Amino acid sequence: MRVLVCPDKFAGTIPAVAAAEAFADGWHAERPADELVLRPLSDGGTGFGEVLAAALPDAKRHTVPTTDPLGRPVEGHVLLDGETAYIECAEACGLHLLAPQERDPKHTTTFGLGPLVLAAIEAGARRVVVGLGGSATNDGGAGLLAALGGAPLDGAGYALPYGGAALSACASLGGVPRLRGATLVAATDVDSPLLGLHGASAVFGPQKGATREDVFLLDAALTRFVQVLETLPGAPTGLAALPGAGAAGGLGAAVLALGGRVESGIGLVLRLTRFDEELDRAGLVVTGEGSFDEQSLRGKVVAGVANAARDLGLPCVVVAGRVDAGRREAAAIGVTEAHSLVEHFGSVATALARPADGLRELGQRLARQWSH
Incomplete structure (x- = not known):
């Protein structure tokens, strides 16, 4: 499987580059033969x-x-x-x-x-x-x-x-x-x-x-x-x-x-990272940010990525620190499913303290899930 990993920063906890690397490490631990392409993103803010x-x-x-x-x-x-x-x-x-x-x-x-x-x-x-x-x-x-x-x-x-x-x-x-x-x-x-x-x-x-x-x-x-x-x-x-x-x-x-x-x-960053070229070759898209909420649905990294994936008929998975956006609203912009570190750990404090560990563990879990 070819997976395009393109998160934004998780504000206050882990930058976009490190978030992409942690998720990829977890995925490769489960599926070492899969090809993961890392394209960390930003909409102009920190990172x-x-x-x-x-x-x-x-x-x-x-x-x-x-x-x-x-x-x-x-x-x-x-x-x-x-x-x-x-x-x-x-x-x-x-x-x-x-x-x-x-x-x-x-x-x-x-x-x-x-x-x-x-x-x-x-x-x-x-x-x-x-x-x-x-x-x-x-x-x-x-x-x-x-x-x-x-x-x-x-x-x-x-x-x-x-x-x-x-x-x-x-x-x-x-x-x-x-x-x-x-x-x-x-x-x-x-x-x-x-x-x-x-x-x-x-x-x-x-x-x-x-x-x-x-x-x-x-x-x-x-x-x-x-x-x-x-x-x-x-x-x-x-x-x-x-x-x-x-x-x-x-x-x-x-x-x-x-x-x-x-x-x-996000349009500028997608262009400079040659996102469209990688998207054309991907089988799955994974994006994310610190808080996937109502603001994420309008003009943020996740919305830009999910819209682009939807237009090509590709599944798009969101991995976030926390998920507050409604499932129906998320689906409307192209999000297939969303997972949160808070839900994974069962604690906000742990999610904030161990984002890299959580992303690695979610990467491993999603590799098992999507390999089928």
């Missing part, structure tokens, strides 16, 4: 850079010193493939970089993404693709703009503090951000607008530590800030309502205001 580095062996990976959402030193990476650079925003802006008590989108910043973008341009990139996802920020990309030379200013011309809350006083930018002719692309499958009930603050703010009162404050601040963003030369009309503007706490809006565009993260 985006690692997945693309595995898929583009000729690309050069540069380590760049930068800062985290609270301004502390961290290292990020730029993956340079010809004149295209790939950056994972979560390496500088990620929620995983903060302890739970530190998570407060009123004060976290996207400034750390700036040095990564500048390093990519300095290395010769003419197109910079930024994977948006897993961020701890809700500043509309204000920190990024500051790092690129366009710091948000108040009415008196003073630079604003970092974070989303301060943007309620934004009156202008201190300059036009410098990209030296390079084009930005936001790779994301979040289609949220910037503002309102379905916007960055309301939908994703609580996941980043925002209280109900914070959500209203941040949405009002972004309402003010987008008026300033729309004064940039490359900004499209109706910026706040554009799909993807709300990605990564409004970082999508900053990319669009800089004349960039939004592209499907």
Whole structure:
């Protein structure tokens, strides 16, 4: 049997590459003659850079010193493939970089993404693709703009503090951000607008530590800030309502205001990993993620993989940390069956502590099941 193994990360527990390897180890322990093709995937969030580095062996990976959402030193990476650079925003802006008590989108910043973008341009990139996802920020990309030379200013011309809350006083930018002719692309499958009930603050703010009162404050601040963003030369009309503007706490809006565009993260990764070529030769597809739930059914890795498998009439098995999506809804996107580590271990704590062991054991069990 030829099995295509293409999971996303299991957020907070195991990256996509390691998840694919663990599952394959278990399968091969039971069925050593089967051919397993590993294509770990990402929709633009945490793990985006690692997945693309595995898929583009000729690309050069540069380590760049930068800062985290609270301004502390961290290292990020730029993956340079010809004149295209790939950056994972979560390496500088990620929620995983903060302890739970530190998570407060009123004060976290996207400034750390700036040095990564500048390093990519300095290395010769003419197109910079930024994977948006897993961020701890809700500043509309204000920190990024500051790092690129366009710091948000108040009415008196003073630079604003970092974070989303301060943007309620934004009156202008201190300059036009410098990209030296390079084009930005936001790779994301979040289609949220910037503002309102379905916007960055309301939908994703609580996941980043925002209280109900914070959500209203941040949405009002972004309402003010987008008026300033729309004064940039490359900004499209109706910026706040554009799909993807709300990605990564409004970082999508900053990319669009800089004349960039939004592209499907999973679509980009599927193309770069030559997923379709492998799918044509597979007899079974196995994908997965940390939590297979309602959000998974719309634009996530699992949905993209399952839809593609369904179109070719291939069975698609989901292996997840936990499974909360309904069976009928899962079947509608092409999922044949779903298995969870929580159910396998009988404990959430064990599933979180031993994801690699669980994936190996499920791989072995599914090899026995599907061999018939």
